[in-house]
Amino acid sequence: MTTDMEDRLRKALAEAAAQVDPDSLRPLTAPQPAGRLVPVRARLALAGAAAAGLAVAAVAVPAALTGTTASDQVTPSVPSPRTSVTLDARSFLLAGAERAAGEERAEGAFWYSRVRTFKPQPSGEVVVSSEEVWYDGETGRGRITTGLDAEIILPGESGGAGKAKGTPKPEPETRDFDMRLLTAIGGERLSQDDIRRLPDDVAGLRRWLDAHRAEGESETGFVFAMTRFVLSQPTTPATRAAMLRILADQPGLKLERGITDPLGRPGAAVTSPDGEHRLIVDESGARLLAEEYHGPDRADKRDGRSVHVGARKGEKTVYESSGWTEKIGDRP
Amino acid sequence: MRLFDVKAELLPRGEPLTGGNPVDLSALFAVHHLGLVRLALVMVGDQATAEDVVQEAFARAHAGRRRIREPGKALAYVRSSVLNGCRSVLRRRTTALRRAVPYDPPVWSAESAALIGEDRREVLAALRKLPRRQREALTLRYYLDLSDEEIADTMGIGTSGVRSTITRGLAALGRALQEGK
Numbered sequence: 001m002t003t004d005m006e007d008r009l010r011k012a013l014a015e016a017a018a019q020v021d022p023d024s025l026r027p028l029t030a031p032q033p034a035g036r037l038v039p040v041r042a043r044l045a046l047a048g049a050a051a052a053g054l055a056v057a058a059v060a061v062p063a064a065l066t067g068t069t070a071s072d073q074v075t076p077s078v079p080s081p082r083t084s085v086t087l088d089a090r091s092f093l094l095a096g097a098e099r100a101a102g103e104e105r106a107e108g109a110f111w112y113s114r115v116r117t118f119k120p121q122p123s124g125e126v127v128v129s130s131e132e133v134w135y136d137g138e139t140g141r142g143r144i145t146t147g148l149d150a151e152i153i154l155p156g157e158s159g160g161a162g163k164a165k166g167t168p169k170p171e172p173e174t175r176d177f178d179m180r181l182l183t184a185i186g187g188e189r190l191s192q193d194d195i196r197r198l199p200d201d202v203a204g205l206r207r208w209l210d211a212h213r214a215e216g217e218s219e220t221g222f223v224f225a226m227t228r229f230v231l232s233q234p235t236t237p238a239t240r241a242a243m244l245r246i247l248a249d250q251p252g253l254k255l256e257r258g259i260t261d262p263l264g265r266p267g268a269a270v271t272s273p274d275g276e277h278r279l280i281v282d283e284s285g286a287r288l289l290a291e292e293y294h295g296p297d298r299a300d301k302r303d304g305r306s307v308h309v310g311a312r313k314g315e316k317t318v319y320e321s322s323g324w325t326e327k328i329g330d331r332p
Numbered sequence: 333m334r335l336f337d338v339k340a341e342l343l344p345r346g347e348p349l350t351g352g353n354p355v356d357l358s359a360l361f362a363v364h365h366l367g368l369v370r371l372a373l374v375m376v377g378d379q380a381t382a383e384d385v386v387q388e389a390f391a392r393a394h395a396g397r398r399r400i401r402e403p404g405k406a407l408a409y410v411r412s413s414v415l416n417g418c419r420s421v422l423r424r425r426t427t428a429l430r431r432a433v434p435y436d437p438p439v440w441s442a443e444s445a446a447l448i449g450e451d452r453r454e455v456l457a458a459l460r461k462l463p464r465r466q467r468e469a470l471t472l473r474y475y476l477d478l479s480d481e482e483i484a485d486t487m488g489i490g491t492s493g494v495r496s497t498i499t500r501g502l503a504a505l506g507r508a509l510q511e512g513k
Contacts, residue, residue: 012455013475017370207359
């Protein structure tokens with residue numbers, strides 16, 4: 001349990017640390033891979049690369065539950081094997097990167113996102129609901145509404161044979177908040193501004209990913225998860241393009257064209273070689289529509305102060321809408 | 333509300349350098365420079381000194397990079413080095429022979445122009461008066477959110493020592509703030 005003393009101390013340290021403006025840092029002489037003790041004028045472009053925002057208050061971030069379904073009715077995006085095409089994923093992703101790179105960089109006060117999740121229960125039922133979030137990373141102000149348009153999908157509901165098992169349906173709930181929201185990735189805690197400052201070139205982003213991937217973790221799995229993250233967050237068009245190019249370099253990807261996401265929107269799916277991760281993007285290849293997890297169930301677990309969010313086979317997260325707005329309540 | 337929708341793979345507690353052998357200090361620098369300067373700032377109180385400390389720590393890590401056998405330990409190594417650098421700065425400032433090097437007023441002092449609330453300043457000032465080990469352990473836990481094991485690695489003490497130091501430090505901090513009222 002967090003005591004008042006701990007809370008005060010955490011806030012005091014975060015506030016003191018926040019006095020360091022990333023843009024005010026002196027360009028420093030960076031160590032080089034080899035050579036003399038103090039390298040000669042090897043300046044790093046820190047502005048974009050130093051994305052390690054460590055000022056911390058609360059790490060809890062409102063956002064999407066990942067979801068899933070066991071129902072045929074809500075899995076129109078799962079194609080039959082006959083429709084799978086096992087080539088050209090790379091070309092498709094590179095074309096998506098080109099499209100992403102050409103998009104205009106948007107700005108606004110609040111980052112808005114609406115996400116619909118399909119979350120399976122042990123009973124076989126699937127809890128489906130949407131969540132809306134507005135968040136201003138500069139002031140910490142935001143609003144989250146959960147439990148929107150909730151429904152319970154019964155096992156085998158496509159045939160109407162399912163029986164209710166009593167899983168409660170989420171109710172809409174809105175909360176305004178004022179807190180620093182940070183995303184933990186690879187031991188770093190990233191603010192909204194840090195996310196916007198992620199490297200915007202392939203080499204820089206690749207270094208960043210290498211530095212944040214845990215020991216023993218599969219590169220492809222991490223790249224998939226990060227692609228989902230980068231495409232669903234307020235990153236720059238250049239960062240999104242770089243991320244798609246890095247994903248395109250992963251071996252063994254499968255591309256499926258002419259599918260729909262769980263909301264029926266047309267698109268294409270890119271699946272990891274092991275079949276566990278599936279990203280659905282629109283036909284331009286630049287916009288993320290949904291993500292599905294088809295690997296084995298994993299329970300939530302705590303490791304030190306980190307929470308490892310679990311996953312269930314068949315989970316789906318659908319990105320309904322996102323973008324910048326000027327005030328809470330507006331939608332892009 | 334739940335935690336952010338990042339998968340387990342995005343929340344490892346492991347150290348960030350994974351594939352690099354030898355240690356890729358440039359990547360470490362790019363990723364952690366800002367965070368380490370912020371850590372040093374809360375230890376020494378002013379940004380200019382904090383930047384110097386971190387620069388020295390990286391230079392030292394660069395010189396000793398061949399001795400860092402486990403790339404995963406590189407961040408802990410640099411973090412320890414920053415902590416040592418901060419200790420040296422504070423030692424120099426408190427000795428009679430302290431160097432006549434001016435430095436900005438610390439962020440927790442009344443003279444500082446830093447935008448820090450009064451309650452925060454009181455907490456920081458009380459933290460400053462704690463014994464070094466308690467101060468460092470509390471900063472690593474409540475600023476960097478490090479685990480017991482990570483703090484133990486950084487400070488070179490055992491995990492049980494970390495836990496007891498933090499417990500004592502919090503109690504002492506609470507007492508100091510009460511007495512200050």
